[in-house]
Amino acid sequence: MANNQYSTFLATRIVHDQEPITYRLLSRELKVHTALAKRYLYAFHTSSRSLYPDKVHATYLISGQKRPIPAISGDVLMSDVSSPPSTLPDTDVTHDDEIVQTIFELVPEEELEDAKSSFRKIDYVHVYSLEPTRLPEDFITLAECGRRVRDIDLREDPEAISKTYGTILEPVAKRQNGQPGQFASAQPNPPATNVQTKSKAPLPKSEMKQERALAEKQRPVSEPSASTSLFALGSKNTSKNHRGRPTTTEDEPSSNTIKKEIEKLESRDKKSASPFTKSVSARSDITRVKTQKKSGSSTPQSSSQVSQELQSMFSSSEDENEDKEEQKPIKAENETPKDVIGAIHDSFISDDIDLSIDKTPVNLKEEEIKSEDIEMGPAPPLEEAGTELVEQSLKKRPHGRSRRKITKEIHIKDANGFLTTKYEDVWESYSELSDEETISASRPVSAPSSAPMKKGSTVARTPKDKDAAGKKDNGAKKKQAGGGQSSLMSFWKK
Amino acid sequence: MNTMAPVASSSTLDSNYLLSDPREDESLPVFERPASSRALISKYNNDFLLKNTEKSYEQQYASLYFLRLTVLKPRVSTIAAEAWNGMSILNQRVKAVDRVLDVRQGELCWIVGTVYMEMTLKPNILDEITKEFWTTAPISKDKFADPENDAIMLEDESGRVNLVGSTIKSELLVTGCVVAVLGSETTSGDFDVIDIRYPQLAPQLPRPVSTGHERKCVALVSGLEVSGDVHESYETSMLIEYLMGELGGSDDSKRASEIIHVIVAGNSFANNRPSPLSRDEENGDSSQKKKKKYGYDSSSYNSKPTEALDSMLGDLSNSVCVDIMPGDQDPTNYSFPQQPINPAMVPRTRRFLGSGFRSVSNPCWWDVEGLRILGTGGQPIDDIFKYVEGDDRLKMMEYSLRWQHCAPTAPDTLWSYPFRDCDPFILHETPHLFFAGNQPEFKTKIIEGDDGQRVRLLALPKFSETGQLVLVDVDSLACEVVTFAAGATALD
Numbered sequence: 010m011a012n013n014q015y016s017t018f019l020a021t022r023i024v025h026d027q028e029p030i031t032y033r034l035l036s037r038e039l040k041v042h043t044a045l046a047k048r049y050l051y052a053f054h055t056s057s058r059s060l061y062p063d064k065v066h067a068t069y070l071i072s073g074q075k076r077p078i079p080a081i082s083g084d085v086l087m088s089d090v091s092s093p094p095s096t097l098p099d100t101d102v103t104h105d106d107e108i109v110q111t112i113f114e115l116v117p118e119e120e121l122e123d124a125k126s127s128f129r130k131i132d133y134v135h136v137y138s139l140e141p142t143r144l145p146e147d148f149i150t151l152a153e154c155g156r157r158v159r160d161i162d163l164r165e166d167p168e169a170i171s172k173t174y175g176t177i178l179e180p181v182a183k184r185q186n187g188q189p190g191q192f193a194s195a196q197p198n199p200p201a202t203n204v205q206t207k208s209k210a211p212l213p214k215s216e217m218k219q220e221r222a223l224a225e226k227q228r229p230v231s232e233p234s235a236s237t238s239l240f241a242l243g244s245k246n247t248s249k250n251h252r253g254r255p256t257t258t259e260d261e262p263s264s265n266t267i268k269k270e271i272e273k274l275e276s277r278d279k280k281s282a283s284p285f286t287k288s289v290s291a292r293s294d295i296t297r298v299k300t301q302k303k304s305g306s307s308t309p310q311s312s313s314q315v316s317q318e319l320q321s322m323f324s325s326s327e328d329e330n331e332d333k334e335e336q337k338p339i340k341a342e343n344e345t346p347k348d349v350i351g352a353i354h355d356s357f358i359s360d361d362i363d364l365s366i367d368k369t370p371v372n373l374k375e376e377e378i379k380s381e382d383i384e385m386g387p388a389p390p391l392e393e394a395g396t397e398l399v400e401q402s403l404k405k406r407p408h409g410r411s412r413r414k415i416t417k418e419i420h421i422k423d424a425n426g427f428l429t430t431k432y433e434d435v436w437e438s439y440s441e442l443s444d445e446e447t448i449s450a451s452r453p454v455s456a457p458s459s460a461p462m463k464k465g466s467t468v469a470r471t472p473k474d475k476d477a478a479g480k481k482d483n484g485a486k487k488k489q490a491g492g493g494q495s496s497l498m499s500f501w502k503k
Numbered sequence: 504m505n506t507m508a509p510v511a512s513s514s515t516l517d518s519n520y521l522l523s524d525p526r527e528d529e530s531l532p533v534f535e536r537p538a539s540s541r542a543l544i545s546k547y548n549n550d551f552l553l554k555n556t557e558k559s560y561e562q563q564y565a566s567l568y569f570l571r572l573t574v575l576k577p578r579v580s581t582i583a584a585e586a587w588n589g590m591s592i593l594n595q596r597v598k599a600v601d602r603v604l605d606v607r608q609g610e611l612c613w614i615v616g617t618v619y620m621e622m623t624l625k626p627n628i629l630d631e632i633t634k635e636f637w638t639t640a641p642i643s644k645d646k647f648a649d650p651e652n653d654a655i656m657l658e659d660e661s662g663r664v665n666l667v668g669s670t671i672k673s674e675l676l677v678t679g680c681v682v683a684v685l686g687s688e689t690t691s692g693d694f695d696v697i698d699i700r701y702p703q704l705a706p707q708l709p710r711p712v713s714t715g716h717e718r719k720c721v722a723l724v725s726g727l728e729v730s731g732d733v734h735e736s737y738e739t740s741m742l743i744e745y746l747m748g749e750l751g752g753s754d755d756s757k758r759a760s761e762i763i764h765v766i767v768a769g770n771s772f773a774n775n776r777p778s779p780l781s782r783d784e785e786n787g788d789s790s791q792k793k794k795k796k797y798g799y800d801s802s803s804y805n806s807k808p809t810e811a812l813d814s815m816l817g818d819l820s821n822s823v824c825v826d827i828m829p830g831d832q833d834p835t836n837y838s839f840p841q842q843p844i845n846p847a848m849v850p851r852t853r854r855f856l857g858s859g860f861r862s863v864s865n866p867c868w869w870d871v872e873g874l875r876i877l878g879t880g881g882q883p884i885d886d887i888f889k890y891v892e893g894d895d896r897l898k899m900m901e902y903s904l905r906w907q908h909c910a911p912t913a914p915d916t917l918w919s920y921p922f923r924d925c926d927p928f929i930l931h932e933t934p935h936l937f938f939a940g941n942q943p944e945f946k947t948k949i950i951e952g953d954d955g956q957r958v959r960l961l962a963l964p965k966f967s968e969t970g971q972l973v974l975v976d977v978d979s980l981a982c983e984v985v986t987f988a989a990g991a992t993a994l995d
Contacts, residue, residue, distance in 0.1 A: 015525075043749045044532075048525035055524075072751040107945065108984040111758075113741055113750060133752030135521035148737040148989045155740050159814055167821045177534045177748035177760045179823050182859030457605060 015049040016056065017037060019139065024061050029140035033174075034154040037161040050136040054384045057139075068138045068148070073131040075112050115144050395465040412436050521752055530828070532753050534760035537717050538614045541764045541824055543861070544868035544875070550927030551840035551864040552877050553920060564914045564921045568589065568617055568679070571926045572659060575681035575907060576615050578702045583683035586700055587613050597685065602661040606688050613685040614664075614694070616657035620890060622647040625916060647889045647916070657684060659677065664694045675902050677890040679911035702907040704952030707933040710978075711873035717978040721871055722746065722762045722823075725830065725881070725940030726965030730773035731807030737989040738970040744817055745972070745981040747822045747984065762974065764871050765823050766941030767816075768963055769830020769880030771844075809834075809848050817851035820859035824851075828865045830880035830941055835838045838918035839882060839910055840927065841865040866909055874977045877934035881941035881963070883910040886917040896962045901950050904933060904958060931957055936975055941965055943972065947982050 018039065022028050031139060036046035050067070057065040115137055116124040144150055162170055171178035419431045516868040560991050561919035580599070583985040590597045592611055600612040600626040625647045655666045655676060666684060676682070685698040727739060748759040819825050827849075836842055843862035846853040852860050866883075869876040887899045890912065903909055910928040913919035933956045950958050959980040 033744065042531040042533075044521065044753065045529075048523060051522050052524045071753065109981075110986065111983065112988060113745060113755075115737070115741070132754060133521060134519060135752065137644045147732060147734065151737060152735060152740060156814075158817060162818065170821075171535075172533060174533055175533050175745075175749065175756065176535060177756065177822050179536050179821065179859055180538060181824060182821055182855055184821070184854045222678040249718055273674050282690075432982040441777075 013265070019053045020057075020061070023139050023141055024057075024064050027141045027148055029138050029144065029154060031138040031151055031154040031158075032136065033158045037158050037176050039062040040173055042173065044175060047137075050139050053254050054136055054139055064141060066143050067139050068115050068140065068144055068151075069118060069121050069124075070113060070133075070135055070137040071116060071121075071128060071131060072111065072122055072133045073128045074110055076127055115148055119143070220376045255473040260272050412438050504950070506935045509825055515859055519695045519887065524926040529965045532756065532956065534748055534756055536760055536763055536823060537719060539719055539763040539872050540870070541872070543863060544870050547927070547931075548864060550925055551842075551866060553840070553842060554657070557704065558920070559923075560921065562921050562923050567914055567919070567922050567926055568658075569660065570615050570922070570924075571679070571908070571929060572615075572681055574926065574929050575702055576659075577906065579683045579700060581611050583615065583700045587635075587685050587698070587805040588671055592697070597813075598665055599856060603657060603659045603664050604661040604693065606620070606664065608624065608642070608688045608690065608692075611685075611687045613683055613915040614657065614659075615681065615683045616659040616664075618676050618678060618680050619656040619663065619680055619915075620647075620676065621654040621656060622649065623652050623742050624649055637971075640818055644887070646892075648803055648892050650892065655659030657682070664688075665692070666696050667693040668696040674699055675891050677887050677912050678903075678915040679707055680908060682906075682907040692990065693916050703905050703906075704950075704954070704956045704958070705907050705930045706954065707952070707956040708875055708959075709909065710935055718761045720762045720983075721874070721876070721936070721977060722765045723768055723940075723961065723963055723973045723975065724765070724966050724971075725768035725942075725963040725978045726770045726967050727767060727815075728770055728773040728965070728967035729808050729811075729812040729814070734971075736967065738987040739815065741987040741989065742966070742970075742972060745820055745987070749786075762823055763977070764869075765819065765825045766869070766876075766938075767825060767827045768878055768938065769828055769865060770825060770832045770941050770965070771830070772833050773967075809888055812848040813851045816860065819853050820855035824859050824861075825855075826861045826863050826867075828863050828867055828870070828880055828940070830865065831882055833880075836919055839865075839881065839913050852908070866928070872935060874980075875932065875934045876936045876938070877909065877930070878936075878938040879909060879940065881939045883912065883917060883928075884939040884942065886910075886912045886963075889916065894943075895947050896939065897912075897948050897960050900937060900939055900960045900962065904937060904950070904960075907931075935959065935980065936961065938963055945984055947970065947973075949980065 015035070019030060019035070022030050030050070032043055032046040033048055035041075036043045039046070039049075041049070054065055054067045102239070111132075112128075114124060121134075125134070129406060138151055140145075140150070167182070167184065168178060170176050175320050413436070414434050415437050417433050417435050419433055421429055421431060562985050584599065588598045588599070595611045598612050599611075600606050600610075603614050603616050606612055606614060628990060649729075652673065655671055656663050657666055658664075666686075667689070671684070681702065683700040684694065684696045685700075686694050686696040689695050724742065729735065731741060735874050741750060745755070745759055746762065747764060748756040750756075750759075816825055816827065827844060829835045829844050831837065833841070833844055834848060835844050841864060843864050846856050846860075846862050849860075856862075866877060866879040869878075883903065884896055888894065888896070888902065891899065891960065905912065907930045908926075908928055909930055910917055910919070913928060914921065933952065936959045937955070938961040940963045942964060944962070946960075946962040947963040948960055952958070957980070959975060959982070961973060961975065961982070963973060966972070970987040970989075972985045972987070974985060975981070
């Protein structure tokens with residue numbers, strides 16, 4: 010290894026990219042023994058004092074034995090029986106029961122000398138990591154390095170890891186291949202994604218999301234003709250449409266999803282109830298496409314939201330794709346008509362991504378939360394339409410008809426004359442296709458005239474009779490959904 | 504016997520050698536773990552494993568006590584007979600009485616039975632029912648012990664007798680241990696105890712003579728409490744690096760390579776269950792929705808701990824053999840014996856199943872290079888702790904061995920499966936190493952039995968609180984504590 014390769018590497022990563030680098034990460038990146046990596050860090054740190062003053066901070070690791078300071082280690086004092094061997098502790102510890110205490114301590118360079126003096130015997134001192142500024146007390150930023158090390162290690166042969174980096178090898182340990190391995194490959198990344206996005210969403214979601222993102226990448230490969238050609242017709246900008254659909258076609262909704270979905274649909278309905286929508290609905294398909302195109306560009310916010318989340322999905326999946334390659338065959342095998350639909354969406358979605366990249370100011374945090382319903386992940390394709398599907402509200406029925414559960418507020422006067430509010434869940438029939446259509450269509454004017462529309466729609470949205478409401482809504486929407494995408498979709502569905 | 508890393512002598516071993524300029528040509532050490540046997544003792548462990556298909560909760564718990572007494576009574580009787588038979592006090596010869604109810608007033612005799620502690624502070628199902636009608640002030644349940652009001656009873660198949668006297672009051676006793684007591688019945692019908700005998704340590708297999716070439720260690724850690732969230736303590740990462748032999752200098756790596764087995768003893772997952780209160784609130788408006796849920800509820804389920812632990816164990820299993828034992832916070836059954844954590848929870852690690860990784864029950868028996876190990880996640884000791892005054896965990900562990908029972912308070916206050924055919928917690932053999940996980944602090948000692956048994960008792964501290972890993976030498980039973988500290992805060 011060229012001598013100055015490490016200094017270039019470290020200078021780039023620490024001084025330029027402002028990242029902390031641990032000896033482990035350095036050894037993985039440069040494929041050298043960890044002991045050598047520790048010395049590289051030291052050498053770089055020494056030279057950096059003149060080259061990059063105040064730009065490189067070191068954290069040291071001290072191993073050895075601490076001085077017996079009762080104040081600090083009162084509870085483990087038994088250990089230090091070894092230093093005054095004449096006195097046995099008052100417990101009935103028998104004769105030679107001396108306990109060696111070894112300590113490994115991480116210390117910032119400022120405290121190195123202090124820390125050293127608290128050791129009775131120092132075995133080793135080495136540079137643990139170099140970083141642009143002093144690390145927080147809990148060294149938590151180093152955890153990211155650990156994750157990257159793990160990712161690198163995963164791709165390598167255990168024996169090679171041992172030889173190259175000096176990791177102790179357990180000769181007995183044998184990695185089994187097969188099912189668990191396929192599972193496993195999805196594992197290492199989620200924490201990393203979480204850190205990036207700072208999302209509070211629980212992990213399964215992000216994992217699902219990744220899986221989904223992966224599927225997105227893979228499906229177009231397996232079904233290229235269907236997806237691309239079909240959507241050559243469609244507009245790129247109607248991302249809002251496609252955002253909803255994957256959920257309904259193939260996602261297995263959880264209570265969470267349902268809730269989100271309801272909220273979303275409700276908000277859409279508010280928009281769709283505008284007078285503008287009606288006029289739009291009267292137009293021909295072609296004009297509609299045009300409008301949508303316009304709408305896409307004139308309301309970057311909504312479309313960009315979608316594309317952002319997609320982008321985030323995508324980016325998270327990218328580094329993982331290698332590992333996941335093995336999952337591909339399974340997906341392909343299980344491909345059902347549903348998946349073909351998925352493929353259509355997905356190709357569409359991936360189109361949207363290009364769009365997103367140039368348009369979107371990134372606002373990932375919010376997007377994470379908003380996109381949960383999509384992230385909930387694809388239902389296992391093997392799941393056939395059955396009783397479950399009926400129970401689960403958002404399952405797709407032919408022609409985009411579906412039922413959903415909404416929470417109704419009911420005011421009742423009770424026996425004592427108090428007015429009480431009850432929340433009740435009711436099933437409501439609606440058509441999600443038309444829902445979505447109208448939204449994208451109505452978008453151009455939604456921004457200026459949003460306030461009055463909302464009022465109107467809330468009234469419409471709290472129906473006393475669910476069926477009637479459903480019909481009303483759907484009736485209106487059906488007209489709008491008459492051509493373009495919805496017919497295309499229904500073709501694929503039936 | 505304490506092979507601490509020798510003070511740096513050669514140039515490569517200098518404590519500062521890692522603080523020198525790198526030399527490319529230098530050959531750097533690569534260590535490999537010595538081949539060794541690490542078997543689970545299935546003879547005992549099989550009794551801890553419950554097949555779902557065979558589990559039945561129809562039977563009463565009484566049979567467990569009956570089985571326990573049947574097995575342990577002869578053992579205590581032998582000890583008691585040796586000690587007391589032929590003895591006479593105040594010209595009265597001591598005689599053995601077979602059944603508790605056959606004791607006659609004023610007669611000096613010894614009886615054998617199961618101890619039952621009548622404690623007012625002990626949780627009682629009847630109290631729970633009463634609470635539905637009346638509300639009583641909540642009592643702190645850290646300890647059940649209340650020496651003023653507690654009554655100690657001895658029970659066998661025939662009945663129960665109240666034990667009194669200063670001897671018995673000062674003894675460490677818990678519900679469920681089988682003992683022999685010497686004394687006589689008083690006019691009030693109580694049994695005045697003069698002396699008491701336990702089954703004492705069960706026989707122990709001899710340890711193989713050490714070959715002396717290589718040191719071999721078992722590493723024990725408990726209470727990792729991996730949460731997987733952003734503020735995970737960094738000590739856990741250091742622990743993994745150490746066990747993989749990357750942390751520190753070459754002697755540290757060498758030392759780490761002597762570890763032939765790692766036992767993760769309980770509470771590997773952080774306890775971040777949602778509080779019951781918040782759950783209630785949540786249920787308020789969405790209970791109907793939840794009823795129809797299929798699969799896990801992603802809003803209340805957090806997979807981060809599992810994933811973080813999986814990646815950790817996955818790294819580790821490649822480098823050293825790891826056994827994971829559940830604790831009271833872990834995702835398996837709560838009642839004793841706890842069944843192994845389903846390996847499906849740790850998909851990455853599962854690839855090493857059978858070679859570098861095992862999921863074991865709690866309690867569990869091992870035979871590592873001839874060293875017989877018995878360990879629990881700590882619940883039996885925590886439960887005994889509630890019965891007795893003081894906080895001497897090692898004494899509780901010692902008595903547990905002397906009672907020849909590793910979970911005496913099951914099924915009274917330690918939840919347990921109602922075994923019908925055997926009491927799996929009875930010790931037929933004394934281990935060489937007996938550990939209890941998740942204890943408040945590290946403590947250890949060696950106790951010796953009458954027949955030359957030698958046992959290392961080990962109270963394992965919670966790693967999440969102390970950052971301590973305990974190494975036990977397979978040959979010498981010597982202990983070493985390795986502490987990981989990230990920053991000055993960790994040491995306070």
